[in-house]
Amino acid sequence: MSFDVVRVEQVTVVAIPRELELGNRDGLKRVVGARLEAGDRKFVLDFERTRFLDSSGLGTLVTLAGEIREAGGELRLAGLSEPIRTLFALTRLDGLFRLSRSRAAAVGEL
């Protein structure tokens, strides 16, 4: 499962695949790390297609949020399904991230 990346104006949008879990989270770290290295600072992670997320995926998002913030950047998460929002709420991560309804809304808000 790959992570598709597109640039929309000044925003880097990464499409999260159907699952973000122990088996593929390092791929997301590499993709975002490379874009940060290249100078990108505004990020949207688009969960429109995502149906499953585990605690290692949640932990990866926490790590990436910290790295982006340290670099002076901004991050929004977009298109989270109701079950996945539940996981954010249960772990109280919903207050740590800025969530947007859709990819377009997130890009507009950055």
Added chain:
Amino acid sequence: MSPPGPTSFRFDLPSEPRRVGAAVRRALRSWARAGGLDRRARFRARVALGETLANAVVHGNEGDPSRLVRVEGRATPHLLRVSVTDEGSGFEPEGVPDPREAEGRTRAGGRGLLLVRRMVDRVRYEAGGRRVTLWVRGRGSAPVGAGGRPDR
């Protein structure tokens, strides 16, 4: 076609993180054959079992592929029961800090046990934390505590 009935499964998993997803799907297929899965039950079971297997592989057996994780389960239309046993040195679930506290929220790890507890109807730790048994209610079932023993 015969109506769904109880199914059971038992297999050993080498301790490699990339194998966790397939092991979870195998258990869920067994429950689907027993007729117990709806979308909500599937999501809860998948999260709980995935976290438990990941803990056994990564923390219990320290990612050593020569050490095995045993997965045993029984599924009925109303209940999935799965036991996961690793070959590690165990742990005390009560000693794991709450990841929702201020300090824990910015840590990368530590959320797995919380998710397990919130997704299952019952969880039991045995053998010093090396064996974990989960119960997840299936389609149209009353929650555990509404009468009846969940471990049958």
